Amino acid sequence: MKTFEVPVIYRSPLISAIKARRKEQDRMKKDFTPTILDLGAVRILLARHFGFCYGVENAIEIAFRTIEENPGKRIFLLSEMIHNPHVNSDLLSRGVQFLMDTTGRQLIPWETLKADDIVIIPAFGTTLEIEARLTALGIAPLQYNTTCPFVERVWNKAGQIGQKDYTVVVHGKPGHEETRATFSHSQAGTPTVVVKDMAEARLLAGFITGEHAPELFYERFKGQYSTGFDVTKHLQRVGVVNQTTMLATETQAIADFIKEVMQQHFQPENIGERFADTRDTLCYATNDNQSAVTGMLQQPADLAIVVGGYNSSNTSHLVELCEEQLPTYFISSEEKILSKNEILHYDFHHKQELHSNNFLPEQGPVSILVTSGASCPDALVEGVIRRIARFYNVEEQLEAAV
Numbered sequence: 001m002k003t004f005e006v007p008v009i010y011r012s013p014l015i016s017a018i019k020a021r022r023k024e025q026d027r028m029k030k031d032f033t034p035t036i037l038d039l040g041a042v043r044i045l046l047a048r049h050f051g052f053c054y055g056v057e058n059a060i061e062i063a064f065r066t067i068e069e070n071p072g073k074r075i076f077l078l079s080e081m082i083h084n085p086h087v088n089s090d091l092l093s094r095g096v097q098f099l100m101d102t103t104g105r106q107l108i109p110w111e112t113l114k115a116d117d118i119v120i121i122p123a124f125g126t127t128l129e130i131e132a133r134l135t136a137l138g139i140a141p142l143q144y145n146t147t148c149p150f151v152e153r154v155w156n157k158a159g160q161i162g163q164k165d166y167t168v169v170v171h172g173k174p175g176h177e178e179t180r181a182t183f184s185h186s187q188a189g190t191p192t193v194v195v196k197d198m199a200e201a202r203l204l205a206g207f208i209t210g211e212h213a214p215e216l217f218y219e220r221f222k223g224q225y226s227t228g229f230d231v232t233k234h235l236q237r238v239g240v241v242n243q244t245t246m247l248a249t250e251t252q253a254i255a256d257f258i259k260e261v262m263q264q265h266f267q268p269e270n271i272g273e274r275f276a277d278t279r280d281t282l283c284y285a286t287n288d289n290q291s292a293v294t295g296m297l298q299q300p301a302d303l304a305i306v307v308g309g310y311n312s313s314n315t316s317h318l319v320e321l322c323e324e325q326l327p328t329y330f331i332s333s334e335e336k337i338l339s340k341n342e343i344l345h346y347d348f349h350h351k352q353e354l355h356s357n358n359f360l361p362e363q364g365p366v367s368i369l370v371t372s373g374a375s376c377p378d379a380l381v382e383g384v385i386r387r388i389a390r391f392y393n394v395e396e397q398l399e400a401a402v
């Protein structure tokens with residue numbers, strides 16, 4: 001896979017060495033067991049795959065190169081480039097300005113943009129409406145485009161099944177930048193509806209089968225269906241695509257469920273007449289990172305620490321997997337570990353940061369699972385490991401391991 005130039009501050013010599021060694025030993029990526037750093041009083045079990053993915057490194061390389069090559073120019077990002085506060089604040093500190101927040105709320109009015117301004121499209125991609133708006137302002141929308149190719153692959157898949165008269169069901173978070181972009185691209189070619197979870201998939205099934213009154217659809221899926229969507233006509237043939245970072249098990253369950261509903265309700269001779277076979281459109285990094293967490297969870301451990309931006313979708317799913325099995329702390333950096341006893345960590349279910357005590361045992365041995373999201377610099381993960389090593393006076397053992 002292509003390699004990118006990413007600022008050295010995001011790299012970690014420790015993690016890079018571990019990743020290089022694992023890659024060398026397992027080129028086909030079949031081994032999902034964690035790397036064990038046995039430091040005596042502390043055992044760190046590091047996931048086989050974590051950290052910057054292809055799309056994030058691509059976006060970081062383009063953004064930092066654009067800043068370097070365009071001194072004196074005004075540079076804007078449509079919104080956060082990736083969901084990591086450290087990377088975003090580094091961009092802000094270099095003079096980049098965000099036009100919108102992650103929910104799409106305008107921070108800088110469009111009217112203030114000029115034709116010679118630079119606007120960078122984030123890794124999530126953007127909507128056709130925003131592209132048209134930039135064009136109207138005299139700004140070439142795709143000149144500084146960091147849209148991940150794995151996101152574009154979803155748009156292509158939606159376009160292909162749309163051409164065959166399937167309605168596209170997008171499994172994604174309706175407010176997420178990527179899902180808004182996918183929705184926009186998909187609805188340009190075919191009726192499209194977004195479902196955020198299995199509960200909404202079940203609700204949609206009630207409209208496929210006619211169990212629910214059609215009028216109810218427009219209320220229950222408000223803001224999640226394309227213009228002109230006719231629930232009595234547009235749920236006869238469907239296909240499912242996903243936001244690339246959803247939970248693999250949920251996305252598979254939703255596709256299987258809708259396929260089964262189509263089979264039961266329409267009784268086609270060939271299911272392809274009613275349900276497009278898209279397989280899942282999760283990206284490789286989501287699959288690898290989630291499989292690595294599943295592999296890591298096979299090992300006995302006392303707790304898990306997941307590092308990443310609090311608004312990062314892929315990171316929250318890693319947390320979801322871990323917390324089914326053991327106490328899990330979702331932190332954005334080592335600074336959230338206030339002391340050996342205190343930690344600030346994010347509860348993504350209730351969208352609030354919590355303060356917990358006694359998250360680490362006073363004495364070792366302690367086994368800690370560690371992973372991070374696809375937008376999290378490895379340097380932050382190393383920071384977490386080093387801080388924990390300090391608490392148990394095993395820094396020397398860590399150096400020896402390095």
Ligand code: SF4
Nearest residue numbers: 053055148150244283
């Ligand atoms: S998580 Fe996947 S889709 Fe998103 S930027 Fe990374 S590689 Fe691309």
